Amino acid sequence: MKDETLPEADRVEGAPHPRETTDLIGQGAAEQAFLSAFAADRLHHGWLITGPQGLGKATLAWRIARFLLVTPDPVDDGGMFGAPPPPRSLSIAPDHPVMHRTRALSEPGLKLVRRAWDDKAKRLKTQLTVEEVRELKGFFALSATDGGRRVVIVDSVDEMNPSAANAILKLLEEPPARTVLLLISHQPSGLLPTIRSRCRELRLSPLGAADMSAALAQAGADVGAQEAEALAALSAGSVGAALRLLNLDGLKLYADLIALFASLPDLDRPRAIALAESVAARGREERLDLLFTLLDLAVSRLARSGVTGVPPSPEAARGEAQVMARLAPTPQSGRVWAALAQTSGDRARHGRAVNIDPAALVLDALLRLRDCAAENLRAAT
Structure with missing residues (x-):
């Protein structure tokens, strides 16, 4: 459970946390790329979700995580009725227990890795350290008994110090069974080449004016068409940057x-x-x-x-x-x-x-x- 009194390193000020955002606007190509890999039973253990800040990378990661936690493996059923149709969306029912548990950060099959609060300095750490990554050892031990999938979200890998990066690399080289790592990166060129090479990339695109208007409305900021065009132009299509402009x-x-x-x-x-x-x-x-x-x-x-x-x-x-x-x-x-x-x-x-x-x-x-x-x-x- 999250301490409600502490700031969160992966939340944009003035906007809902990505785990609280159910829909992702303007990134259908990235979603379909993931769904195609899933349906073809080519689910990679490491996914690098990239693009400039504010495009919805974390929202996509949470959508993928919830989807993986509730969706059974695709089956090749050659029986009388054939295999069920492949899923067409990452969405899950809003009243599903996984939806409630992920919002509360109490889902046992999911672990969020991000910059932690420094009790001594009374502020968020400036880097994501190896101590946060080491918490995964306990997560894997506790969640291994039910045989279900485990999902790790790292937001963001750009903030890792060298020790944390090496620890994540080791996980990518020797991934635990039925585990998917979702790594969020604003600047993938700065990552270790070995991390990039062991992941499949999902790159998000800047939003146009219409998608920007819809995304801002979802975040609680209703703007007119002319404002949405100006915000899309000045923010390079980034909802996070547009919210900063509005704030x-x-x-x-x-x-x-x-x-x-x-x-x-x-x-x-x-x-x-x-x-x-x-x-x-x-x-x-x-x-x-x-x-x-x-x-x-x-x-x-x-x-x-x-x-x-x-x-x-x-x-x-x-x-x-x-x-x-x-x-x-x-x-x-x-x-x-x-x-x-x-x-x-x-x-x-x-x-x-x-x-x-x-x-x-x-x-x-x-x-x-x-x-x-x-x-x-x-x-x-």
């Missing part, structure tokens, strides 16, 4: 940035100062991080608009396409913006590392935008 009023923040872009090369200094001060106060670190993320994204969209000659569509803020067409009218101007995009993020990160005043960092970034806009417009005339 931090990111759409308005991006609109404020585009309004500043519209004033270039004559930067609206009062508006720039107000924006810098709005994210620089103590306790606004998350919003400051988001501002720099959105600033990098806006410059990247501007560069792409110039290089391709196609303004961003859909717009993530009113008037964005017109602003970008003016500031990046040629492929050469797009390349200038691309060069700025490569350096601006590094400059901001360095400034924060050496504790430069956040408002000064924001203003520095905006002044560099002004200079780049002036250079481009001079070259275009």
